[in-house]
Amino acid sequence: MLCVGRFFAPDGCSDALMPYLTSEKRISVPTYFITGDEDPGKGSTSLVDDIQDGGEVCKNLTFLGRAGAKRLPCGLSVAYLSGAYKPDKYALDAAFAGRRNAKTLAPHYISSDVDEIVRAARGGEDGEENEEFSLAGVDVLLTAEWGEKFDALLPDTMSHPLASATEDNLSPAVTRLATEVAARYHVAGTEGAYFAPPPYRNALHATRFYGLGKVGNAAGAKSLVAVAVTPTAQLALDAARTGARDGGDACTP
Incomplete structure (x- = not known):
């Protein structure tokens, strides 16, 4: 399971997770998550402050990290960006953004985070040239926010x-990722609405975007989507080359 948007309670309360942290209950399937703009000042990110580059919170619950691309044990390749866009923070380098030796996970990402995702998704997790990533892209792009100008995907109907x-949480940085990272699926949250436009073309194949509502929202907006994805690791490189050359759609709805 992959989770996007604000994962932790805004007041910092982790009561809902406590039975799992103490092994009283068990999460039945491997679950991976990113964070949104949770306020570290309220202790909202206390469970991941010590694993900002990713790590296990408890059995079957893993924080992917601040930003990057990696392959999960199930074979899926994911690119991910935690945090929210804030114009006055985005252009800062890591030192001025308070990243150096930071003890809490920052609620806003910076441009170098986005650069890192693009580099990792194109070259592989270790930064070296990786033919598989460059030919097939990544399976899933995970962001807390929707991309700015997403409505260009809207059909007339x-x-x-x-x-x-009532507020604008759209991110130009996410738009850049959606443009430069060849993802088969892009899943985002935060906006409190469900949105599933027709697939759009990227550099290698096609992307299906899903904007999800908040879990348990009063409006009844869909907050969960199930898709069947054959990981790129299981696709022959020849098939990936053929799909890219012929404009084939590698998505499995």
Whole structure:
């Protein structure tokens, strides 16, 4: 299971997770998550402050990390970005953004985080040239936010999913990732609405975008989507080359 958006409670309370942290209950399937703009000042990120580059919180619950791309044990390749876009923070380097020796996970990402994802998704997790990644891209892109100008994907017959939104949480950085990272799926949260436009073309194949609502939201917006994905690791490189050359769609809906 992959989780996007704000994972932790805004007040920092982890009561819902406590039975799993103490092994009283067990998470039945491997679950991987990113964070949104949770406030570290309220202790919201206390469970991941010591594993900002990713790590296990408890059995079957893993924080992917701040930003990057990696292959999961199941074979899926994922690119991920935790945090939210804030213009006055985005252009700062790591030192000025307070990243150096930071003891808490920052709620906002910076441009070098996005650069790292693009580099990792194109070259592989270790940064070396990786033919498999460069030919087939990544299986899933995970972001807390939707990309700015996402409505360019709207067909004429589809109503605007954020027509009644009272605030703008859209991110130009996520738009860059959606453009430069060849992902078969892109899943995002935060906007509190469900949105599943038709697939759009990227450099290698096609991307299906899913914007998900908050779990348990009063409006009943869909907060969960199930897809069947054959990991790129299981696809022959020849098939990946053929799909890229012929414009084939590698997605499995």
